[in-house]
Amino acid sequence: MRFEPVLLKNLGVPGSTALETYRRSGGYEGAQRALKMSPEEVVELVKRANLRGRGGAGFPAGLKWSFLPKDRKVTYLCVNADESEPPTFCNRVLIENDPHMLLEGILIAGYATRATVAYIYIRGEFMEQFHILQRAVDEAYAAGYFGRNILGSGYDLECYIHRGAGAYICGEETGLIESLEGKRGWPRIKPPFPAVEGLFRQPTVVNNVETLACLPHILTRGLDWWLSLGTANSKGTKLYCISGPVNRPGCYEAPLGITCRELIYSPDFGGGMRGGRKVKAVFPGGLSMGVLRGDVFPKPPPGVVDPQQDFDELDCVLDFDDVRRYDLLGLGTAAAVVIPDDADIRDVLLNVARFYAHESCGQCTQCREGTAWMYKIARRIRQGAGRLVDLDILVETTRSMGMIPGLSICGLPDGAAWPIRTLVQKFRREFEERIAAQTPDAPVRHIRRTNPAAYPLPIFEGRAVHPPGGTFATPIDLAVEHGPTSGGVPVPGARSGARSK
């Protein structure tokens, strides 16, 4: 049963980017309803809708709005259109095809947060999309949806578009704010949080494009409709992207809660793998959230979800919560990229590591040096000179960075650590096989190119978790084996040997 699109309802409609087309299908009605309520009522509505942020973190939008200080004079609404998470393109589809849905969402959110100015931060690479969006903003101004005394409500909102210049880190909330202010996009230390001191040191809210695009529909179709879609704690409709060697790569809309297997194989979405391949791995939420094992692995016994064992994980429900059982950081942008069974897992690792090393802003030591080191190791592994201990080093490095353990200023290193760690851990068998298939002295010869005095020390070689010819081995608990620091930075307050996720 195909889901009737809501966010993508104007996709394919001729002239869909024009205001007239948008209005004809009920556009800006949501905004009109919102303007008749009080701002606090709109915030309350969005809170009860449990609209969770669609930009990657899944933070409830209504709750974020409620952090704004009550006595504020100026409020800024920043729209995060810097979509840079590989392989996400759902915001792009929205902006290209239905920019007014976004603008209506901006109007509603601006009204709810009593914003005085809305800044749309669009990534610099979206050149055509910028022009489409700017034309839409101009149309909206002309029709009185932006500017002074919007629709006679007494509410004023200015809206400007600011173009980025090619940095993933400017999609981070405070990185975006710094870039808007004209500075290097280095994320700020928190506290103070943007709700209190954000853009130009004023209270600021940063929301994702898709999150805002949901607002008109919550208002027009009502809370009950919204709450009827999705799962227990993940309500509403979501844009899922899928790319890779599937038959129908693209952006599809569904209520939150489809499984990964449906996203890849259902004729409504990915339509199955090209050439009848099987899935080796899939990153269901964008690279940063981590990887799931595909159906080259056997299905688990019913009811068993154990990311430490080599089972097919495609039954993972793609909402904000079930993903965590599979050792994913979260749902992220729900943009899936599929790795086919004939791909070399080392290529995947290299691609992932290279992205984060390139995009790290360079402020925090762990991220700056750690991502670069992981990239160099991944490159050497791909060049056929990897060692088993490199896999351990990669895992340990991923456990020594991130905002969640308090080790970094922003979430980029968490996003770097998760896919690399899950790749190395979930596909350890393949990595070990590839390393075992190298010529035995390849690592030493490779390393001798830079350090002619290097020689291999057995004690530093690392141990195979999956010895060739054996069965599933119990994974080694490195923290117990080699001491606390060999497993990365442990969770403070926990006892020795406890591993941090």
Next chain:
Amino acid sequence: MPRIVIDGRTIDCREGIPVLQAALEAGLDVPHYCYHPGLSVVASCRLCLMELKVPDPRTGQLVWAPKLFPSCQTQVRDGMEVRFQSEAVRANQQRVLEYYLLNHPLDCPVCDKAGECYLQDYVEAYGPATSRMVEEKTKNPKKDIGPHTLLYQDRCVLCSRCVRFCDEIAGTGELRVVNRGSQAEIDVFPGQPLENPLQGNVVDLCPVGALLDKGFLFRQRVWLLRSARSVSPADSRGQTIWIDYNEEGIQRIRPRYNERVNEWWISDEARFGWKYIYRPDRLRTPLVRDGAALKPARWEELPALLRARFAGAPDTRVAAVLSPMMSCEEAWLLAAFIRQVAPRALLVCGHVPVVGEDQVFPRGFVIKAEKCPNRRGIETILQSVGPPTTEFQVFLGQAVEGAFDAAYVVGGYAEAWVTPSAAQALAKIPFLVVHDLFPSALDNSVSVQIPGATWAEREGTFMNCDGLIQPFERAIPPLEGIKPDGQFFAELAGRRGLFHAGQVRQEMATVMPSFAEVFVPREVPPHAH
């Protein structure tokens, strides 16, 4: 005063400071790079992370939070409990230091910073014992970023202290971080080198050997240096400094923390203002005029000669010019001698060099236009000793009229100070004693030329423009042949034994109570900044 607990130890600390600063002031060594008490907090090096007790959201009980907090970013709060001695903190320190070493060049044998390098010290104390880095290191260039400073980029740890200094303290913002991630470097814009009057401080701020002073490059190993607590004579602010020296002489000058005057910084004038000590034309022997020529004399002969000549003249026709480059004790002793032999002699505060205007920097650092350290001290002493006293220009006006038979003129300036009109006026004085560092236009008319010592070769106190009396120690022995001024004046004034500034001050304090106490800045533990 907030009371916090660090590693089980209760500490009373100042209000409004971060936990890191409180720990450092209590003598704990917490490794850190980007934090500096004089600069804004960026919390980017992630080396100072600590564990903090927070209320459990469910039970309200205080438990160790499951994440680390930057101690430089967390302000002290009464009752706070933190710890640095824990597995998680130690593991993070090890990892971060390992990350710093990944691309750091093995330059210790040729790096100026060795011996006072934060990276060396922290890695030894908190870092990994082995290296696991087998990849190619990222190589960065060596850059010439200004007339005084080099940047060896491959050693840089991107703590951004230098960038923040140029933005916040100097206000000029020449240094920037360019590029992104592991390719990030510090650099200047083309055509805009690092050239502001405080730029030398970035070399001190740099925790590793990335920013280097061209004058000190490869000059001396720091563990072969001794340090003297001194006060810079560069301007009237009295910036306190360390003079680093060894048997070969002075090697460099660094700031000495001073909470009342210059905090952690010194001007370039103060930092580089010691080269003149080693000018080849320093006066070295006392000379006494014999006819047309000046003949060398022995130091021992001088007191009797001067006593006789100054006592022999009518006392109202005797004058002494006390240079604002002299210390308070020296000025006191010379004034005592002159008034002893000529009770109504005219005492003059010497020439006060003024260059331009006071320069005030954004966070309050000031470079004074008055380029001498002790004008206020001289004036205070003259006031205490009593009239007749006057200013230098008035004195010159009287001298050119032939008002004086004998005068003792003290110079001691780093630059030439005798103008043609001053030379002309002083030439009218039949018995002219000049106590100075370098030859000048007075050489033709001088009767007795006495070689002076620079401040680094003397001890005493300077009174700064705000009335603060700050002591300075001798760093190097006076150059061969020179008797330090204080010793000579003490002998002139009839004192026996070695000159000791503290004893002279005690004497001064009986008539000038402000000299009973001197201002010594608070000592900070090494690596506290």
